[in-house]
Amino acid sequence: MTSSPTPLDPERILRIREAAHRIRQYALIQAEVQGQGYIGQALDIADVLAVLYTDQLHLDPLEPDSEDRDRFQLSIGHYALALYAALTEAKFLPVEELQTYASDDSRLPMSSMRTYTPGVEISGGSLGHGLGIANGVAMGLKRKGSDRFVYNLLSDGELGEGSTWEAAAVAAHHELDNLIAIVDFNDQQADGKSTQMLSMEPVTDKFEAFGWIVRRCDGHDVEALLCHLIELRETEDPRPRVLIVDTTLGKGVDFLEAREKLHFMKVDQEEWSVAHEKLAESHQVLMQESGR
Numbered sequence: 191m192t193s194s195p196t197p198l199d200p201e202r203i204l205r206i207r208e209a210a211h212r213i214r215q216y217a218l219i220q221a222e223v224q225g226q227g228y229i230g231q232a233l234d235i236a237d238v239l240a241v242l243y244t245d246q247l248h249l250d251p252l253e254p255d256s257e258d259r260d261r262f263q264l265s266i267g268h269y270a271l272a273l274y275a276a277l278t279e280a281k282f283l284p285v286e287e288l289q290t291y292a293s294d295d296s297r298l299p300m301s302s303m304r305t306y307t308p309g310v311e312i313s314g315g316s317l318g319h320g321l322g323i324a325n326g327v328a329m330g331l332k333r334k335g336s337d338r339f340v341y342n343l344l345s346d347g348e349l350g351e352g353s354t355w356e357a358a359a360v361a362a363h364h365e366l367d368n369l370i371a372i373v374d375f376n377d378q379q380a381d382g383k384s385t386q387m388l389s390m391e392p393v394t395d396k397f398e399a400f401g402w403i404v405r406r407c408d409g410h411d412v413e414a415l416l417c418h419l420i421e422l423r424e425t426e427d428p429r430p431r432v433l434i435v436d437t438t439l440g441k442g443v444d445f446l447e448a449r450e451k452l453h454f455m456k457v458d459q460e461e462w463s464v465a466h467e468k469l470a471e472s473h474q475v476l477m478q479e480s481g482r
C-alpha cells in the first residue's frame with residue numbers, strides 16, 4: 191500500500207516548500223477579507239497543491255483552456271480559497287485580485303465555479319459529483335489519444351456520498367489509468383470528526399477492493415507527496431490511482447491547529463496579523479530543519 195519514497199533533488203523540494211508557504215499566505219489574505227471561511231482546509235491542503243501546481247501539472251496560465259493540459263478538478267467547491275491561492279501561485283490570477291474574494295462581482299466566488307475563474311475546471315459544491323465528472327473527462331481524453339492526466343481532489347467527508355463509490359467502480363471497470371484522485375483526510379467534516387460521523391477506514395483497503403492503486407502518506411511531507419505523485423503518474427498499471435493524504439486542519443498557524451476543529455472557521459480581527467506571524471515562524475522552522 192505505502193511505498194518508501196526515494197530521495198529527490200533538495201532544490202526541487204525547497205521550491206515546492208516555498209510555494210506552499212506563499213499559497214498559505216494567499217489563503218490568509220483572502221480569508222481576512224471575509225473574516226471567516228474554510229481557512230483550516232486551505233492551510234491543510236497547501237502542500238498538496240504546491241506539489242501539483244509547481245511541479246506535476248502540465249498547465250499554461252496564458253492558455254488556461256488549452257486542449258493539451260492536465261485537468262485539476264476540485265470536487266470540493268468549498269475549498270475554493272485554497273484553489274485560488276494555488277492559481278495565484280501558478281500565475282493564473284494576480285495577487286491583487288485576492289482582495290476581491292467572495293465579494294460582489296468578484297471572479298472568486300466562495301464556492302468554485304468553472305465559468306467565473308481562469309484555471310477552474312469544474313463547478314464544485316454539491317459533494318459526490320466530482321469523481322464521476324473526472325471519469326468522463328478521463329475517458330474523453332483517452333478516446334482522443336491524449337496522454338494528459340485528470341486529478342480530482344476529494345475530501346474525507348465526501349467519501350460518505352454513495353455516488354463517489356459508484357464512480358470508483360466505473361473508473362476501475364474502464365481502466366482509467368489517466369485518473370489520479372487525491373483524498374484530503376483531515377478527519378473533519380461539517381458535523382465533527384469524519385472517523386466518528388461515518389468512518390471510511392480502512393480507506394486504503396476500500397479503494398483497493400474497488401480496483402484502484404492506492405498510496406497513503408502525510409499530506410505535509412512534500413518529499414513523500416512528490417514521490418507518490420510521480421510514481422502514480424508513471425506506473426504502467428492500467429488501474430486508476432488514488433493518494434490518501436493525512437492532513438492537519440489549520441496547518442502552519444499554531445493557534446488554528448490547536449483550536450477546536452471546525453469545518454467553518456472564524457478568525458477575529460486582531461488575530462490576523464498574529465496568524466501571518468505564526469505562519470512565517472513555522473515556515474522558518476521548516477527551512478531551518480532542512481538546513482536553510
Ligand SMILES: Cc1ncc(C[n+]2csc(CCOP(=O)(O)OP(=O)(O)O)c2C)c(N)n1
Pocket residue numbers: 231266268315316317318345346347348376378379380384452453454
Ligand atoms: C451533496 C451535499 N451534501 C451536503 C453538503 C454540505 N456540505 C458542505 S461541506 C460539507 C462537509 C463535507 O466533509 P469535508 O469536505 O470532509 O469537510 P471539511 O474537511 O471541509 O471540514 C458538507 C456536508 C454539500 N455541499 N453537498
Ligand SMILES: [Mg+2]
Pocket residue numbers: 345346347374375376377378379384
Ligand atoms: Mg474533511
